[in-house]
């Protein structure tokens with residue numbers, strides 16, 4: 001019997017498995033994965049050294065990590081929903097614990113988690129909500145998975161849609177901002193490589209400064225602005241196009257979508 005079985009071997013499962021193995025939290029031979037009809041399962045196994053199980057009915061592990069799309073849950077539950085499993089950890093956006101309990105009536109405990117893509121380099125942040133208090137060994141298992149991929153916060157399940165909107169989807173917003181900086185940089189005359197290096201290092205350096213400096217984001221922003229200078233000229237454009245409202249609307253749209261996914 002394996003320690004972990006990943007059901008779904010796509011982008012997020014790959015990020016978590018890679019983070020767990022690179023950090024030494026688990027060994028490849030303690031993990032198996034299964035995917036749908038495409039080659040993601042075999043690819044993940046080849047890239048990380050874990051096992052790939054072709055038939056979902058054959059997975060055999062203490063902890064099952066659900067990492068398929070929310071839309072694929074019904075199909076997965078049809079195959080393995082009646083299995084006895086000690087612990088089910090779900091990273092499916094929107095899918096509630098009560099829906100998971102309906103689908104997996106024989107699971108020991110269910111934990112709903114929202115990680116993010118930075119798990120790939122163990123710099124993620126995950127929030128988790130257990131169905132009920134976990135046994136100490138189950139708590140340890142959840143920590144093994146989540147601490148290997150970054151920071152961990154326990155929260156009430158009711159907050160998980162908002163977590164999804166902020167930190168779950170958040171890397172997507174930052175990558176879009178990076179792409180916008182690069183595109184604008186190229187229009188200012190830089191070649192792709194230079195625009196990319198200037199943009200990525202700016203985001204990286206600013207994020208690290210935000211983490212290390214005691215000042216708030218607004219104080220740091222103001223420290224960049226010289227009176228009558230270039231940064232203010234740019235920030236005026238952000239303000240005129242209602243940047244903050246756009247960000248707020250975007251996060252509320254993500255939260256709404258997460259709630260909609262719970263009704264699938």
Ligand SMILES: NC(=O)C1=CN([C@@H]2O[C@H](COP(=O)(O)OP(=O)(O)OC[C@H]3O[C@@H](n4cnc5c(N)ncnc54)[C@H](OP(=O)(O)O)[C@@H]3O)[C@@H](O)[C@H]2O)C=CC1
Pocket residue numbers: 007008009010011012013034035036037038039040041056067068069070072075076091092093114115116117168169
């Ligand atoms: N991407 C992200 O940044 C984040 C994603 N999530 C959540 O993680 C989950 C996965 O997302 P993501 O990795 O992006 O999606 P992907 O599409 O990359 O991966 C989905 C995986 O599920 C597999 N799959 C499909 N059908 C089945 C099935 N019947 N049985 C077993 N496996 C199946 C797919 O296999 P195949 O392709 O071989 O058919 C694929 O490996 C989602 O629920 C999402 O809400 C949470 C936080 C962040």
Ligand SMILES: O=C(O)[C@@H]1CCC=N1
Pocket residue numbers: 093164168169
């Ligand atoms: O976009 C999604 O639905 C998933 C959940 C959070 C990040 N990706």
